Amino acid sequence: MSATTRLPEVIESEAALDEVLTRPSARLVEFMRTLPSPVVILGAAGKMGPTLALLARRAAEAAGHRLTVIAVSRFSDDRVRSWLTERGVQIIACDLLDRRAVAGLPDAANVIYLVGLKFGTTTQPARTWATNILTPALVSEHYARGRIVALSTGNVYPLAPFAGAGSAEGDPLTPLGEYSNSCVGRERIFEYYSARNATPMALIRLSYAVELRYGVLADIARRVYAGEAIDVTNSRFQCIWQGDANEMIIRALGLTGVPPFSLNLTSTALYSIRATALRFGELLGRPVKFSGVEMTTGLYSNTDRLMARLGGPATPVEAIIRWTAHWIAQGGRSLNKPTHFEVRDGEY
Template sequence: MTATPDLLRRDGFPDHFTDVDDLEEFMSRPTQELVDDLAEITGDFIVLGVAGKMGVTLARLLKRAAPGRRVIGVARFSDPDARAKLEGWGVQTISCDLLDRDRVEALPKVENVIYLAGLKFDSDGRENFMWAMNTLAPAYVAEAFAQSRIVALSTIHVYPWSDPARGGVDETTSPRARPGEYANSVVGRERIFEYHSLAHGTPGRNVRFVYAVDTRYGVMQEIADWVWNGVPIPLETGTVNLMWQGDAINHFARLLARTKVPTTPINIGGPELVSVRNLAEQFGEIFGKPPVFTGVEGECLVVNCEQASAELGHPYVSVRTMVRWVAEWTRSGKPTIGKPSKFHVRTGSF
């Protein structure tokens, strides 16, 4: 008999996390809804771009939710620690450059694909590589896995600026060119998956994801760090969507049971729009350090996630709980990943 996994529930949350292992164990807990959804579909799983900030916990989550099925993690694996972690959790790993068409074609053909690969940061001077990662690699994957389900990570950067008072942009707004080559390249990524979905009848979803919250990185961790160190907090991008990473990866995986032909977009994020000023003030109260602000709030990238709430339900972890966890992690000096989200950057170049 297959053992019942430790589940993410809506209560009984820890007060804090003692270390990275404790954090990752909690963050990779499946919900009962995920266990049930995966039981409704057949086949094994492959996570492409598994070595990134979300992929490691996502692959572990899949293995915990469906322990009797194979989970394969694919990446270049420049960080051997990520590969060792995955294999220790029972995830099979394969080293592969997704720009090598022959090697992509040689990957095991499983029924369920989650695509996390791409390039956003530090691409100045190598824009051609960014475009290749964000359009060519998806094309090779879509060709190789034409008979699979494909849930592909996209971004809210395909959307225009909007007024937060109007509730954010929903999926009816078509992706469009924006300042900066990154945004344009990820519009290309979505269109590539759409084209192949139509051409081959491949079921899929394009996940227009907002900002993940992990105590080690992300918008909330950056704001907490700024408050803790007295760094002025820019307010021009004064409203954000946030979601606990454990909730986010549960929703990504659940979309495998909700793929469509042709593939369609869905905004994944918390149901509320969150004020950067208010977050900073909450951290300031906890730390006893009043935050310092610069600039004024204006239009920004915020999305409406009502469709995701209707399909998948609300996230389990609230903004207030995330604030408590991030504040404790920051105040106690626990390690961070050191890869800022650059959520406040408005030029389109990250």
């Protein structure tokens, strides 16, 4: 049975949502057999980490493979700690900016790095640079003998014309704004340590993971539902179901190399903000208001390498739009972490 045929019509509860987000594909189950225990996930308490950790657990279980998954974060939110432990993920509370605490982390041959800081950069830029630059250095030193998949972002590229082919992995990294530049720095620090210690790495330039509690689709839908104007200045976007993104991030452990292997991770198609808002208007029974003038350039990642190495995302965006509309109409929970998809100057 293909992944598409197993998709539900609607998602009614957080339990059902988490189940869909962490349902392992056959190819992930197969891949898990190749990983020695443990797998360490750093920065695991954010939007993606909990479901990524559980996906890894479920895939290992389905493979009949005894694999310990260790989630490392400060666990600023206590609920995440219990959510993970109840589901069989080991947790270690650790501030990854603390050199001594990092030195005490368990050895692992496979490490997934999700740490990042974006919002609040404009008011506290030093915090962003410290998180995005120092943490990669400490982690790279500690896990020099492992292999590391580190999350980066499509924000490392400058704006590209939508009429072109999109920014490819070999293109210059010359974005606007301090946040985006700190993410270039994050990549460069990993690259430096990869060369210095011969540590195989992959740098995953993700653009807009989405699920029903956060993401660019939830943001557009909530604004439409509330009768707020949708800013169309950025005109187009790409996004990927968080379950698919997590699946590919884990499988990217098999793509690591020296120098690091860079990979754009998002939808192959570009989606129109206007058309998406109108679709939500239809599904939610709301008129849609717009603001701004559509530009012909924006963040646009080329996905040829993704298609060649990992294949396309399994979950169709139209299904996610349908789930999101239903979720919002029935009062489903939001993480209250807006994407600020309208930002154009790299200032967050």
